[in-house]
Amino acid sequence: MQPDKLFSPFTINQFTLKNRIGVAPMTRMSSKADSVPRADVLEFLIRRARKGAAIVYTEAIVTDYESAQGYPGQARLLTQRQIDAWRPVVSAIQKEGAVAVMQMFHCGRMAWPEVNPAGRVIAPSPITPEQDNPLTGQPYTVPDEMSRFDIDHVIEGFVETARGAVEAGFDGIEIHGAHGYLICNFLSSYSNQRTDGYGGSVENRFRFAHEVIQAVRKVVPEDRLLTFRISNWGVADPHVSLFETKDEYQHLIRLLDREPIDAISVSTHGYSDKAFGTRQNMAQLTRAVTKLPLMICGKIYDRASADEALEDADIVLSAKSILLNPDWVEDIKAGKELRLHASAEANVAYTDEPLL
């Protein structure tokens, strides 16, 4: 590996990142009825840019007013007011020399009907996760199997939200295809048991993601970034491997590779974990079948783990470490001894406590 790869620039599309470190997307659940995050939550993103992150992802923004929402207090980017709230945040991040990317998703079978204006849960198939919803202590609601109308409507939500992000000045948009939410529900046979053109073979399960990407790319100018996030795990039933084999996963990556996207972001439980019973980790399995720029995330917490993760990827993203330590990038640069944070520590993200 090149010396100090971590602090070397990296060019992706027309953007040159000043280093290889980014803020992973982090839901904060701070919005009120206007679906605009709290001021301190927005300020947090600007501060992370000021403190050295080269690329800053927003929390996952829900894509429609019907069935996309899975948690209370999530943000939207569909109205002029919401666009106006994000615009100064985006330009402040850019002034700090970082690239600003909006992540968007539909929660699919993870949606919680009570927080959705239309009170509805939709998914490729009427199957719930096995575990209860930790927010309600109740079983997840059995989703309605998505109709043709639902599919078109949901794609429109992704398109409209991308348009909102472009209007707000974001440098990039990420389609969240990971963690057991709607797009991931289609990709995985664990949640997709359709018998039409959207289920069955890997190509069919990929069709919905393909349609979302194609529709979104039309409204995302060529010179802005479009990235796609994928994972082999979901937030519910987290032990389940969402793709059955290495071949199935790599087949999906090959299909993604053909899409008009600028990077793939791989989210893992731990970047170095070996996957699918192989001796390779998720970044290695991904890199083997695509030349697209690759971001990796999961238990990257100090200089050694960041350097090692970068051996098989172009950019490292951090969630918990950069959430809890405003000086994380500088501490990494200084080679400071840092510790891995437990998941429970990150729950502060969901409180009213302003984070440094």
Ligand SMILES: Cc1cc2nc3c(=O)[nH]c(=O)nc-3n(C[C@H](O)[C@H](O)[C@H](O)COP(=O)(O)O)c2cc1C
């Ligand atoms: C508070 C919190 C909120 C998160 N919200 C999102 C999200 O909105 N979208 C997403 O793709 N991942 C989300 N994640 C997952 C992280 O982006 C990341 O993949 C995961 O935490 C592993 O990275 P880490 O070990 O650096 O924490 C969240 C994680 C945390 C801790």
